[in-house]
Amino acid sequence: xxRTHSFCKRLMGTVLWGMILSILILTMIGAELAQAQPEDPxxxxxxxxxxxxxxxxxxNCLICHATGFGDAxxxxxxxxxxxxxxxxxxxxxxxxTTPPSPWSDLAPDALPQRIEHPPTEGKxxxxxxxxxxxxxxxxxxxxxxxxxxxxxxxxCVECHGGDARTDEMNLSMDPASGFIGVxxxxxxxxxxGSCHADVEEMRQYNLxxxxxxxxxxxxxxxxxxTFKDVNxxxxxxxxxxxxxxxxxxxxxxxxxxNVPELCASCHADPEYMASYNIPIDQFDIYKTSVxxxxxxxxQDVRAPSCASCHGSHAAQPPDSEEVVNVCGxxxxxxxxxxxxxxxxxxxxxxxxxxxxxxxxxxIKPDxxxxxxxxxxxxxxxxxxxxxxxxxxxxxxxxxxxxxxCDTCHHENSMIMVQVQAILxxxxxxxxxxTLAEETIQEAATRGMIVSxxxxxxxxxxxxxxxxxxxxxxxxxxxISQLTEDAIASAQEAYSxxxxxxxxxxxxxxxxxxxxxxxxxxxxxxxxxxxxxxxQLD
Amino acid sequence: xxxxxxxETTRPQRRSEPTRRRVLKFLLGFSxxxxxxxxxxxxFGYLIPPPAGSGGGGDRVLVGTLDDIPVGQGKIVPVGHKPxxxxxxxxxxxAFSAICTHLGCIVIWDDMRKLIVCxxxxxxxxxxxxxxxxxxxxxxxxxxSVTVDNGNIYVGEA
Ligand code: FES
Numbered sequence: 001x002x003r004t005h006s007f008c009k010r011l012m013g014t015v016l017w018g019m020i021l022s023i024l025i026l027t028m029i030g031a032e033l034a035q036a037q038p039e040d041p042x043x044x045x046x047x048x049x050x051x052x053x054x055x056x057x058x059x060n061c062l063i064c065h066a067t068g069f070g071d072a073x074x075x076x077x078x079x080x081x082x083x084x085x086x087x088x089x090x091x092x093x094x095x096x097t098t099p100p101s102p103w104s105d106l107a108p109d110a111l112p113q114r115i116e117h118p119p120t121e122g123k124x125x126x127x128x129x130x131x132x133x134x135x136x137x138x139x140x141x142x143x144x145x146x147x148x149x150x151x152x153x154x155x156c157v158e159c160h161g162g163d164a165r166t167d168e169m170n171l172s173m174d175p176a177s178g179f180i181g182v183x184x185x186x187x188x189x190x191x192x193g194s195c196h197a198d199v200e201e202m203r204q205y206n207l208x209x210x211x212x213x214x215x216x217x218x219x220x221x222x223x224x225x226t227f228k229d230v231n232x233x234x235x236x237x238x239x240x241x242x243x244x245x246x247x248x249x250x251x252x253x254x255x256x257x258n259v260p261e262l263c264a265s266c267h268a269d270p271e272y273m274a275s276y277n278i279p280i281d282q283f284d285i286y287k288t289s290v291x292x293x294x295x296x297x298x299q300d301v302r303a304p305s306c307a308s309c310h311g312s313h314a315a316q317p318p319d320s321e322e323v324v325n326v327c328g329x330x331x332x333x334x335x336x337x338x339x340x341x342x343x344x345x346x347x348x349x350x351x352x353x354x355x356x357x358x359x360x361x362x363i364k365p366d367x368x369x370x371x372x373x374x375x376x377x378x379x380x381x382x383x384x385x386x387x388x389x390x391x392x393x394x395x396x397x398x399x400x401x402x403x404x405c406d407t408c409h410h411e412n413s414m415i416m417v418q419v420q421a422i423l424x425x426x427x428x429x430x431x432x433x434t435l436a437e438e439t440i441q442e443a444a445t446r447g448m449i450v451s452x453x454x455x456x457x458x459x460x461x462x463x464x465x466x467x468x469x470x471x472x473x474x475x476x477x478x479i480s481q482l483t484e485d486a487i488a489s490a491q492e493a494y495s496x497x498x499x500x501x502x503x504x505x506x507x508x509x510x511x512x513x514x515x516x517x518x519x520x521x522x523x524x525x526x527x528x529x530x531x532x533x534x535q536l537d
Numbered sequence: 538x539x540x541x542x543x544x545e546t547t548r549p550q551r552r553s554e555p556t557r558r559r560v561l562k563f564l565l566g567f568s569x570x571x572x573x574x575x576x577x578x579x580x581f582g583y584l585i586p587p588p589a590g591s592g593g594g595g596d597r598v599l600v601g602t603l604d605d606i607p608v609g610q611g612k613i614v615p616v617g618h619k620p621x622x623x624x625x626x627x628x629x630x631x632a633f634s635a636i637c638t639h640l641g642c643i644v645i646w647d648d649m650r651k652l653i654v655c656x657x658x659x660x661x662x663x664x665x666x667x668x669x670x671x672x673x674x675x676x677x678x679x680x681x682s683v684t685v686d687n688g689n690i691y692v693g694e695a
Contacts, residue, residue: 302673332672333659452618462642465657517571524564531561 048090061087103190111197112190117157117178120164126156143243159191185230192235214314259305285360327353337472356403370423371406418476429464429483432490439497448500456493460486597693611646616692624664632692633667633678
């Protein structure tokens with residue numbers, strides 16, 4: 001009993017001590033937590049003093065206020081664990097410390113004025129400091145040094161304003177010295193345009209100065225200016241910020257070979273494009289097109305990228321009316337033929353390049369583009385939006401399989417008779433050409449000289465390619481003339497090559513005869529030798 | 538006896554001798570004729586060349602006179618089996634292969650534009666250097682050597 005009583009006493013003592021210890025630990029943790037929550041600072045002695053200097057370009061309060069650097073007020077001891085992101089919870093910027101955009105009053109059709117700043121006198125104190133501040137500061141300073149701007153001595157103040165002569169931060173980053181800090185996205189075209197639209201300034205670099213005006217007119221610029229949509233592309237999205245490179249630098253995002261991927265970085269992003277309700281598969285389609293393959297696989301910088309048809313600074317999908325001129329910029333011969341055609345004379349509602357060739361999905365054209373494999377059923381409204389207008393229904397031509405002559409022209413129409421005649425002429429010319437080409441190849445493989453046949457074949461090729469281009473005129477006599485020329489030259493080439501093959505066969509026969517003759521001669525000499533030896537014996 | 542034996546042993550030889558001799562003579566005659574043909578065929582072949590040309594060697598070929606191609610003009614001429622475009626500009630007479638470096642069409646001289654033009658895809662070439670002015674050709678037209686002697690224009694391989 002005594003033993004049980006003493007055990008209970010010991011147990012209660014242990015529990016009591018445990019409770020006291022727990023309360024102590026919890027109190028300490030609570031105090032610790034309370035200290036670690038700067039969001040709930042202890043109630044200050046009166047209102048927090050307002051910020052008296054500009055906040056433009058200043059995101060690191062503690063860099064000066066932690067110790068009271070220069071004339072900055074040092075943090076009170078109870079702020080010791082505060083971080084930069086909580087300062088503005090209590091300290092408000094005094095009115096006038098954030099200057100308005102220098103371009104806030106810019107007239108819509110005016111060019112942006114330069115950022116006014118004191119002369120640099122060959123100095124760039126911004127980089128002197130930021131280069132050694134570490135992290136982002138060092139990184140962007142180094143990027144600038146390597147950039148086309150850094151290499152051309154275009155200093156920080158040209159884009160950020162301020163006084164590049166002094167290391168005194170309050171002076172160098174004083175709005176009174178034109179300091180604007182980090183420009184807003186809405187201001188970026190103005191910042192870049194303030195130099196790049198300046199003819200006098202750009203003359204020394206031999207750079208165009210119309211990009212700003214083009215941008216303002218572009219679909220990006222209009223959305224930025226009119227709808228205040230800051231998600232649209234601005235200069236820095238394509239050219240970079242501190243790391244701007246020349247467009248001729250193969251590592252630049254705007255180098256021709258890199259342009260499709262650059263555009264796709266936004267335009268193929270489903271989330272980014274969600275609110276614009278535009279397709280996001282253009283890049284994937286373009287990659288498989290004849291244009292995309294030439295640019296991306298063959299690395300032919302002359303092949304068209306997105307910018308070649310849509311414009312770069314003036315980015316805008318070309319109007320149906322403009323397509324002929326857009327394609328004709330490169331396909332000059334075809335454009336000239338098209339302009340001779342009946343199609344082009346129909347005007348606004350005429351079939352354009354895209355009607356037969358598509359847009360992003362242009363493939364290498366061939367004779368299969370004339371007719372559907374199976375005859376089609378057509379109504380007027382198959383192609384035209386309604387029977388009373390000639391307006392083409394674009395959706396009708398979305399599928400490459402439907403971009404055929406008999407998509408629009410009725411099977412029993414007079415036009416289809418002509419279409420069929422054009423197709424037959426091309427098929428016949430192509431067949432003659434192919435036969436001649438194969439025969440020449442065979443003769444060449446057998447070691448025959450076929451340069452004269454090749455010359456005729458080149459003539460046939462010239463006529464055949466011209467005939468295919470002339471299809472854009474829709475004029476049967478012109479096309480037939482060219483296909484007849486192609487057939488005549490191809491037949492000439494074929495007959496030369498064919499004769500060479502016969503000559504080759506004759507030579508083979510002659511060689512066999514020669515071998516037989518040689519064997520007979522050897523036999524004769526052997527017999528003669530035996531005869532002579534037998535006479536000697 | 539010995540005569541008999543001699544006659545016995547030599548008779549079969551005598552009988553076979555005319556046949557062997559005849560065969561041997563025939564073979565030797567054939568050999569002489571085939572050797573003659575073998576030696577003289579190439580000589581005749583050389584003296585009477587085939588109607589088709591040789592395909593154009595490195596020799597220079599007379600393609601016309603300065604009167605045929607005055608300053609500001611150009612012309613496509615055959616050199617061997619190859620078409621060549623000869624241009625005459627302020628900087629003299631030049632010649633280039635007339636095979637377009639894009640898809641191998643034969644170029645023409647465009648007298649309006651004073652340029653070498655490929656009719657297939659409108660590739661334009663400089664008449665002085667053969668360099669691509671515009672269009673799809675990926676490379677200049679290969680240069681040919683030109684000499685002008687007494688107003689005669691000769692073209693050969695570069
Ligand atoms: S073949 Fe000459 S430009 Fe195409």
